[in-house]
Amino acid sequence: MTEWHGDDGDGGTPNAPVFGWMWPEKVPVGGPNTETGLPLVWITQQVVEPQDGRIGRRCVYCYDPEDDPAGDFALGAGADYYNEAMSCDWRTERRVECFQAAEVLYLHASRLGNAMADDDLTYVYSYDRCEGKYWDSVAAGAKFPRPEERLSIAERAFAHCRVAAEAGIAESCYKLGDFLRDGRGCDKDADKAYQWYRRAYDLGKSDSPVYWGSAALRLGKAHEEGEGCTQSFQEAKSWYSRAVAGLSAAVRKGESWYRGALKNAEAGLARAEQEVSGKY
Template sequence: MTILDRLTGFANPAAALRRAVQLFDSGRPSEAFPLMAMAARAGIADAEYRVGRCYLEGSGVPPSRVEGTRWLGRAAKRGSADAQALLAALYVSGLATSEAVKGPASQRLFEQDTLGEPDFVAARELATKAAEAGSATGQAVLGYILTRGPGPMRDADAAHRWYERSAAAGCAEGRLGLALSLARQGGLAERDRIADEVRRAADAGLPTAIYLFAIFTEHGLGVAGDLAAAARLYQAAAEQGLPSAQFRLGLAMIEGSLGDLDPVAGEAWMRRAALAGNVEAAYLLGERNVKYRPPDYAEAATWYRRAAEAGHQAAARALGSLYLTGNGVARDEQEGTRWLRTAATSGNQAAQVDMANLALQGIGEADDTTNVAGWFEAAASSGDLIAAFNLGLCFVKGVGVPRDEGQAAQWLRRAAEGVAEAQYMYARILRDGRGVAADAQQARAWFAQAADGGILDARVALAEMLLNGRGGDRSPEAAVQLFERAAAAGHVGAMFALGALHSSGQGLPIDQVAAQKWFSAAAECGHGQAQLMLGRYLAKGLAGERDPLASRLWLERAAAHGIVEADEEFAEATSG
């Protein structure tokens, strides 16, 4: 600023403003700002508005949202519609506060700019003044407030009228608002007009409009479909810093859905979107890192945490799982449970089932147990058979709900449609008549299904029914085959049963050597009755071998299980 400019400013503030505008428009904001400030201090509303803009944009002066809003407030009070419209927009976005507008500069110079809560009341008052004064921007802002403000403030019809006036004046924000208003009113009939308004707003450089027009172009909504053009539009919006466009562009590059496949560039855009606050981008980056070969759990945890802290339910569940397993983070059961609980209480059904399973294992807090049945029921009611099975267990064990065998039977029957463990448990309920009428025939059928599903206990239970002829014809041969398959798979009860069958000749030829072999196998696995029988066999030499010392040892072990006969026989053996 020259000495002449300075003297002109002191003598004629209006002339100073005109000179400042010339300097600013010629790309010399640092020289323009002092002259604008002189005019603003003289009370010229347009100068106050321009000074406010300079502070907000950092043009010719270090940026300061506090100073910018203060000067806009002064201009707005003097009737500047432009200042009123811009200040209303700042109030809506939480970038301005009444204190910042009113407070003296000297008291606010060192306050840090922070994002606050939207102030729709102050915004509506200012936007209404600007709109009624003919400000197209103010009309667009007022339309937004009447559309997205608090419930009592909303008026869709009035908002539509203001958007129409703003759009007619050529305001890009008004065109975009009008397009969205038309879509809310029943967009199919107005698809071409909606697309045209969005296109015009996009042509004006509005990033959100460019992004929406990219969606229209990608899917052929109101315009000809063109994937290559859509990709260019997404990139244009992404380069202007719109996180949603960065996310969509990144995803398209990773998947190759809009043209060339470029996962590296795609992930770079996804990272920009995530760092700018796009929660879904952060979550998907976590998912991609988990699926790498080998997985990068530490990187995944970083992105999951970013998304989880922003309220993403699936990310909170994933982060909780990493803490529970110690993948990518130090294993921390308490922290893992905390994140799972966060996801569960937010409504994530998978996390609810995880939390309920942890509660059944005794992990978590006491309050979690009260929620177990409710969490399982929410998932079970939507068709999750595993959740239905676990809910049945809750009613069996009284976890989170009173014990109720009827309810247990109901949920286990539902889960039995696809869960082998539920088939086995439901078969037991039918066999024993707990909560439902006893039905041996149906119990046998469900045991057969569970046995086919690989449940060893079901094979043994079915073998016992076949052996005894419960629920149908006797079939000792089939029973023996089931016992042998279960015993080969390590089922101790089946081992004992084979010993008993060989000993008695029921379904098998009497074979005391084979009987002792199976009793010994079961005894080694801790089966109390098998230990008693092995002790007897060794004491009496029933298989041709007597071993009093080993006999006493096995009888003592059987007695430790509380088997009275073993206690008596052990006492007899030691006294002899």
């Protein structure tokens, strides 16, 4: 498997696959094989022919987790595929194929103990990036499905988010709180959701303001509604104020996709201030 070329402007022709996979000829101990359900992965990149401008793909290397003890290569390659998918027209087959490649590579990294891959898999499953067409180990030739494949997509998202949160990733902590608050992929538990929001805030204080700002927004709403904690407009005001500060800093730094969260924080702060003042 060395090289393919397509002939359309998006590189999405049938003779230019986004990635490939194979089972190794010799079954390694603990490595990719039909027992583990995760194969070797052929990594490709989109290329342009300098002579005629045709767009296609070229195979870069074959990913083998035996050469990647910390899962960093798989994480990076998965991120490249994920970013390529996000830049694709949503109507193209290439978009889903890139997300499929990202999923398999993130699964490899997760299996190698890289919790950032679990955070990324939370996104893949939460937003149904592969549109239901996820890695099927049995269809690929494995004897038995991996235990995870028996779970619903929401349950998979929750499971990976929990791994990342327990590893101390602030973003995953407040996401896990959302799962528990809403009962997505798990039973509802407002008390645990609140605890994870607090942990996200504490961890995020030494990280990007978008993390502690996002956690503070959720803590403000929790106190405003009395979900998992004592209802208190004074506490809600305090948390909403911190949310506005953190999310404003994030937006100023160019993270414009948090503008909606910032507006929610500002609206929450206004409600809390009105309740505290008693002036309507």
